[in-house]
Amino acid sequence: MTHRSNSIKSTMNTRNKLQEILGFVFDFDGTLVDSKIDFPLMKEKIVQLLKKWDVYVKGIDDKLYALELIQFGCNSLRKDPLALARFREEALTIVEHLEMERCSNAIPFPDTERALNEIHQRGYKIGIISRNGKTAIKEVLSRFSFPHDVVLTRDDVEKIKPDPSHLLKAINVLGLKPSQTAMVGDHPIDMKCGKGAGVFIVGVLTGVSTERDLREAGADVIVRNLAELVANLRSYGIQT
Structure with missing residues (x-):
């Protein structure tokens, strides 16, 4: 009974948090695309x-x-x-x-384009931040349809994530507050960055990190992929 109550409480907390969100900032490698950078x-x-x-x-x-x-x-x-x-x-x-x-050969995960398009259609602002350089990111974005309002690579900021200033700059460009933003990433670096910026943190299991890795680094909620994130938005009836 206690386990079920905790589970319900966790679900309600997630729903309440997501209802406050007006924008999502995504990591790139391991979250949106499978680049296989060594x-x-x-x-x-x-x-x-x-x-x-x-x-x-x-x-x-x-x-x-x-x-x-x-x-x-x-x-x-x-x-x-x-x-x-x-x-x-x-x-x-x-x-x-x-x-x-x-x-040059990177491809999106199967759910990436559909998920980003639905998130965009629901009225959310979308940001992308990456420790990669601008040239590499532009090469991938030139080949695929990723709706977004801002992209900040390591070439666009003084300090890169996990320093929260990387994320906070994206939030500022989006015209949002940290309390209105969710950070979505596959690596503890993303979780630590989100925690430092004071945003809602979504860990996604499309990279090399385990659920335990992401939770210990500060994830508020874990999803298997972006399709599951969108499914949560649908099931909670959340739409901006």
Whole structure:
């Protein structure tokens, strides 16, 4: 009886939260598209670059993602502007090559276009934020019909997610408040970003993360895919 009561309470809380939502901000890789970017290889190559520039610290790659490792390298070389510029150029060349190699063949998940179109038709504003570069994102968006009101890549912001400023900038462009926004993503980075921004957080199981990973990182609700998110909007009778 207690379990059922908790389940009903959870469903009611989700419905109440969704009724306040006027816009959704989506992660890109693993949420909208299956790009298959080789992030472990990217990280490995950046570690090799750190070693080449003699700024590698043992164990640092256990704590940081590839883009954060690049920032670590830049910080380590900040006293030598020329070296910093060369390191950053080499690092971004590695990242952009791996992104474009995969994004040129990236495809949406089966439910993506239909779900985004229905969300858009229901009157919600739609944003997309990504740690990927602008060139890679534009390449994918040029091939598929994703309704959206704003796209912010790493090239469009000073700090990338999980820093909440990435998401907050998108919310500002959409003309919304955090309380009116839901962040939808497949990775703990997305959950942490949403938590920091104070938005409703939807974890989606289309990436590599488990339900436990997403809940521990701050997800308010978990869905298997975007079709299930839209089904929830329908079943709750929510429409703006």
